[in-house]
Amino acid sequence: MSNLSRRNLLKISALAAAATALGANQSDSNAPSWDGEYDVIVIGSGFAAHAAAVKSAMRGLSVLMVEKMGRVGGNSVINGGIFCVPLSPKQKAQGINDSRELFFKDTLKAGRNLNNPALLELIFSRANDALNLTLECGAEYRDFLEQSGGHSVPRGYKTSNGTGAGIIQPMQARFKSLPNTEVKTRTKFDKFITDDSGRVVGVEVRENYRFDNKLFDDDRENKSGDKKLYRAKKGVVLASGGFCADKVYRKLQEPLIPDNAQTTNHSGATAGAMLEAFRIGAYPVHVSHLQFGPWASPDEKGYGLASKFNVTASFRYGISVDKKTSKRYMNEIADRKTRADKMFEIIGKDENYPIHFCDSRPVKHMLKEQFDKLLASGALKRFDTLDALAAEYGLNASTLKQTVAQYNEYVKQGKDPDFGKILPKDGTDISVPPFYAMRGVPKLHHAMGGVAINNKAQVLSSITNEPIAGLYAAGEVTGGTHGASRLGSNAILDCLVCGMVAGENV
């Protein structure tokens, strides 16, 4: 590019920025000089982004996917890969009775009835379509259905490699194999470009952007990259994810969250893209509801592997005890908010981390590689007796044995009068050594809130109370679907369905 044209471009983008910043729109005569044009531009590269990108590319549209990080997939490639599919073929085959009513009841209970019913209906009714889209791309799932906390019946399809990458990688391959598709990583979305009518017609990005996780506030401090303008003829899909790693914005929502709070999110999970949508008028919904994942461990950083043990084994088939009392203190498979709140209560100020444990049988449901890695890391420990377990964590051995005996009795009777836990139907109690245990802590996990969308995945404007033309959104950047607290495994469902719907409508 010659100096002259670069200078022109800078002028134009400065103009575009100034124009949008003032809330004014550019006239056609002042149209920016685009560096490229596509039918659809998708911001982000997780579940929602891939569903939108693959679906619109399948319709024959040209699609650009922009991702600020070097790696594709954000949180979607580091999570546990459990995808809630109500009324699924696997449920049917395994004789599990599920219903619309039950799914709604579970989800609304966890969401404290703050869930947007239209969006809930959408993710319920299109769940199997989203599942089929992933299967068509080549995703593979295990036969064992997971029952994440708060679900009355097992609904969780788990990817065969035990992470969301089992969905993202085949979808990325499929996307790249479709004509007129492009992925730009290390490309940061900065601004929407709107026309006179307020329609989103393109985006301003920075290519060769390098996220710097040493910065306190990358969104504002990082000036790297080369500015580019790309036109989106049909529309832009915002699928940039949540903001649990945004130290500034999350603290504005919950001042008690310390800057060094542990999160399961990758370091790039910041609020910048969502805030840009607010700036052009998108309605904010539920942004102060932040969810903590209750199945994490203080003995590893980030997402780690702890959730694999706690979700699949200890919570469902075992118990969690307070170190100070050696007794249970919660329903181990309640919704995430209930559990995180209970755990924080007992953790208190003296880091009294609770102990989650189960016997030898449930760990067989874990993926072998993950179990081996977790055990080798030392976060998960193995004990031949309950006495040894008690000794390791400083529990009272006789109280612990009473707690276990009481729980085993509840399992036999099929009823937990203390905390109302749904007990394992196969009668798995805590009796066959060796026992497996770990210390637990909730970690910042999911931003419940975001931009408001309708059931066509269109972003709603606070200026007109109508959809913003040319702007769609899906996934964690949106708010309302899950209410105050999301059920485990409903994120992948939400992301894939809404992304797919955005891809159908854009």
Next chain:
Amino acid sequence: MIKRVLCLLFCLACAGFASDELSVKYPLKPHHEHLALGCADCHENQGDEPSKFKAIGDKGCLSCHKSKKLLAKRLEFMDVLKANPHNSVHDGPTLYCDECHNEHKESTNMCLECHEHEVKEWMGVTP
């Protein structure tokens, strides 16, 4: 003649000093140092002002190291636990080289962001 010799010695001394200074400022990794690589072997066609050199990117690295698939293959034994950093369960052979490997400063290991305690059980220090 003596003047010329002195001049030559002076020049050599300067050159030696300059390259020493550069090698302190932009140290190479031992395996590249061993190959006696010069700045321009990697920073091709980037002029002769080291402070203005740009990162060479994947294309630069792969001009010698061939392909990410081949690099993944060299650590294939780690695939059994899906811990191969060049072909991990999360990313496959797709990461940017400089996500972990740095030439002029200490390399990092991206896996550590989530698997702090496990990584040392899986692999050595990032070269």
Next chain:
Amino acid sequence: MKKLALIILVAGFCGFLLVLPTHYALEKTSDDKFCAVCHEMAAMSASYAKDTHSGANKSGVSAKCVDCHLPHTSLARYVLQKAKNGIVEGYIHFFGDPDSIDWVKNLKNREHYVFDSGCLSCHTKVLENELLPTKAKQMHAHYKELLGTQKEIKCASCHVGVGHNFELRNELEYQKPTYKIYEKKMKELRGE
């Protein structure tokens, strides 16, 4: 005159008798079939078998172990080195503790085990070949520039996986994992 011819003939015949078994012995002890007789060479021969140098290529041209791992500067050096290797390696195999050798660590010493004269006796024109990719040409020029200096490098300095298809480390790790966590998995893989 006749006498001289006879002497030459007899000497020649004796020489022939001497050379023939020597040649035969050298020949028979130069390929992977012989080398892999010692179990410590299993990883080397398995990875070699997957490499183009073993003949796993369209033309079927192949190189033997000794073509790379012995010097080819002179016949004397070749034979001497071979004899030396035979004695040292034989001693270690029968009287030493070959299992204690850290081969993974030894991979770093590849420059010591691979002889450029061996490479160049087959790849005779490789240092001048104009058809090679630009980077290869640059690096070969760099190689030539460093020849005879203190910083001299070898073919194997850059060509790390050569002859063993980038699989030698893997084969070694499959047999004796450096990291304990792979041990169980490797055993499972081998059906133990």
